[in-house]
Amino acid sequence: MIREFSSADLMFIVSAVRWTLILSAIAFLGGALGGLxxxxxxxxQGRLRRRIAAGFIQVFQGTPLLMQLFLVYFGLAVVGLPIDPLLAAAVALTLHASAYLGEIWRGAIEAVPPGQTEAATALSLSYKDRMRHVVLPQAMRLATAPTVGFLVQLIKGTSLASIIGFTELTRAGQIINNATFKPFLVFGTVAALYFVLCWPLSLLARRMEARMRLAVTR
Known part of the structure; x- marks a missing residue:
């Protein structure tokens, strides 16, 4: 039976924002570790490690995130390992984020002037110390803007978790729309909430990029 859209429905949708944020935080933190x-x-320097990492990136950048969610959620169930939707979404999004952040940060590491590494080597610093004290601090500054930009995409990507039954923002909108049949109102509200979450981060990423370009031209 179709009913009217009420303030309780609005609060249900708004309350689902926390699950979108929780899922985004888990995926981003896990992806940061995996990406590093x-x-x-x-x-x-080892060729084998480079090839394994390149293969990992090709797999997760070359397949849709939706398929990755399906494989984790339904694939594990097929082999007798049923998994909670939140855990399945977190695992799939973490692997997805690891591939993209890994490539972003790889580019930032390679963008550090070779002279920095050469100077560190001349000072007899080990590979670990060179990366920790010389290369990574500079690379992270270069990677900050694109990393924030990817976080925006990750937040929007959590909407696909609704397909496997996880009740985040998009799934909450689907539930309310099925009960009220007010798609413009319901999904307009959902879109507005995504905008509130993502626009400040997009603005921050643009400002960081502008500052970086200004610093380079000086």
Whole structure:
């Protein structure tokens, strides 16, 4: 039975924002750890590590995030390992984020002037110390703007978790729309909430990029 859209429905949608933020935070933090490992492997001296990291990136950048969610959620269930939708979404998004952040940070590491590494080597610093004290601090400054930009995409990507039954912002909108049949009102509200979440981060990323370009031209 179709009913009217009420303030309780609005609060249900708004309350689902916390699950979008929780899922985004888990995926971003996990992706940051995985991405750092991927970036270091991609820039390592060992050929095997570089090839494994490159293969990982090709798989997760070359397949749709939706398929990755399906494989984690339904694939594990097929082999007798049923998984909670939140955990499945977190695992799939973490792997997805690891691939993209790894490539972003690999580019930032390679953008550090070679003279910095050469000077550190001349000072007899080990590979670990060179990366920790010389290369990574500079690379992270270069990577800040694109990393924030990717976080915006990750927040929007959490909407796909609704497909496997996880009740985040988009899924909450679907539930309310099925009960009220007010798609313009319901999904307009959902879109507005995504905008509130993502626009400040997009603005921050643009400002960081502008500052970086200004610093380079000086």
């Amino acid at each position: 490992a991927v970036a270091l492997a991609r820039t390592a």
